[in-house]
Amino acid sequence: MSAPSRLGERLADRIKARIEARLTREWQRRGPLAWALSPLSLAFGAAAALRRASFSLGWRESVRIGLPVVVVGNVTVGGTGKTPTVIALVDALRAAGFTPGVVSRGYGAKVAEPRAVTAASHPDEAGDEPLIIARRTGAPVWVCPDRVAAARALVTAHSDVDVIVSDDGLQHYRLQRDVELVVFDQRLAGNGFLLPAGPLREPLSRRRDATLVNNPFSRELPPWPDTYALTISPGDAWHLADPSLRRPLAQFAGARVLAAAGIGSPERFFATLRAAGLAPATRALPDHYAYRRDPFEGAQADVILITEKDAVKLRGRRDARIWVVPVEAALPGRLIALVVEKLRGRSLA
Known part of the structure; x- marks a missing residue:
């Protein structure tokens, strides 16, 4: 690659990173930009509500795959610590006697059909996070933009799996779920606005079974129901x-x-x-x-x-x-007990 091309790519990377950083800062306050974009947030919220209603009212198909499903996701844009949370959850479920498998969209991967992810997979074919999960847990991991298809393929290939963990699948309503865990970081809900005026993909009031807050700067938790501290530490x-x-x-x-x-x-x-x-x-x-x-x-x-x-x-x-x-997530014992209780209740239903 020529020197001008390298310089151009480097400049583009810096501009993109600065835009991401600027948006993150703006989404923490209700400044002029947030208020200017707030009408668009109303439209975004209406579209998101209609999409969710289309599944809950049966206008669009929502599929139960025959196994309990735990979804780990977020209602905000950006990383919050979901991947180490999924890894810790897989380990905790194993310790409780389950045999978990993981499905993910495989963000950034060139995949249209369900594909197994192994420790030897290439990130272009698996996605960053699924590859980390596969390497760290050794659990069966399958990726596909359609998580229902990924889950079905996983279960077909691994008949011993008895619970599915859906990585970053909170808004993928086509896959029915039994437990929803929502992860926040120190930014919490930011300015409280929906996209594009704020960081929220869905209203903060959306239903969930538990909230995890990954905040390395404070142990104080927000006054939300069923909220637990998530500790993520470097190794x-x-x-x-x-x-x-x-x-x-x-x-x-x-x-x-x-x-x-x-x-x-x-x-x-x-x-x-x-x-x-x-x-x-x-x-x-x-x-x-x-x-x-x-x-x-x-x-x-x-x-x-x-x-x-x-x-x-x-x-x-x-x-x-x-x-x-590397980082390790420590899940509170009370949260693990909550998830296990719900899963065992679902298995007996």
Whole structure:
């Protein structure tokens, strides 16, 4: 690629990341831009309500696949910590005696029909998050824009599976569900407006079985019913070129560290590193950044710390400076008990 082309791509990436950051800031307050866009939010809300009613009233088909379904999703735009929540939920369900499988849309993947995801899958064919879930849990994972088709294919291929976890499937009403878990981060509902004036895909009042709040800055919970604190903590970093090499984050203190993240909320990743005692330079990349070019070329850093979501797209890179920071979610025991009780009740129905 020519130098002008690389410069153009780099500029486009920065513009996209800045637009995402600007929208995130604007959606936290009811400023002039939010009020100017509020009429469009009314139209968006009406369309969303009509779509949901079309399923609840039977105008459009809603399918029960014969197994209990737990949906993990959000009502806001952007990353909130759903992927580590799904991983922790799969582990908790296994510990409770279930055999879970996972379905996902496979955002960004080139897939039209149901497809199995394995640890060896390519992110272009699986999507970032499903690939992480498959690698971390070893559970059956299938992707398809039609989650009903994905669930049916999964059950056909894995007859021992007795519960389906739907990753980021809250608004996919075609797949009937038994438990809905909604995840928020420190931004909560922002300014409370629906898109495009605010971050909400659906009204905050929408029905759900439980709410999880992933807020690394405060343990105080909003006054919402059935709300639980979600703790997401970093583990030891592993080396991209040699995953057997692991180092506690504290060992990077004093080095020139660049933190980069192509996720929905990069600032949350940067805050996690600061809380671990690091003072990194930061580079926010667009969400689901594809790494078609090397964004670290010329970076003045001894160590580059990235997320697992970024790592799945950097397979084969040999930059010895790159380390991957995994995260672990801890689900409250009361929440796990709630989910298990509902699932066992559904299984006996």
